[in-house]
Amino acid sequence: MGLGGLSTGKILIILVIVILLFGTRRLKGLGADLGETIRGFRKSMGDDKPVTDEPKDT
Template identity: 50%
Template sequence: MGGIGIWQLLIVLLIIILLFGGKKLRTLGSDLGSALRGFKKEMSDGETPSVEKKDADFTDTKTEQKDKTNT
């Protein structure tokens, strides 16, 4: 008791099909599939970065140039 049985799931599925229609659900499924494929592709591309990232350079170049000219 308290668990969801197969009959409850079938009734919920039937209500969803009646509300949205078969064509709308098919379109929704294909959109979801393409979104998942894109997500997986981006995740696998993230493991091998194609762009080299540099750390920020926080040195003050004007101060360094003044120090070089004063010496």
Template identity: 45%
Template sequence: MFGSLGLPELLILLAIVVLIFGVNKLPKLGKGLGEGIRNFKSSVRTEEKTASDENGQDATKDANNT
């Protein structure tokens, strides 16, 4: 998706973001974005662990039933 974006395109996007949000709000915006990504990754890890635990329990039940 972002593979075709070069440096000029990224600089234009940065300029647009600065114009829309202003220089003073950029740190808050970055912090919020970072926290959102961190929470998303944490949720994905939790779901993967839950799914693997459930699969492990199912495999144990199947092994005990045979």
């Protein structure tokens, strides 16, 4: 059982269809646009601090 009842095979088939429809160049552009949108949203919410995995010393 994968995400929401989707098995790994079904996810791979969906991924292949998406790549065939949009192409890898367009998917890169969409990913970059999505990243910029998320950064802009965080900045507007005042939460534009970089996320790190290091624990803070208190």
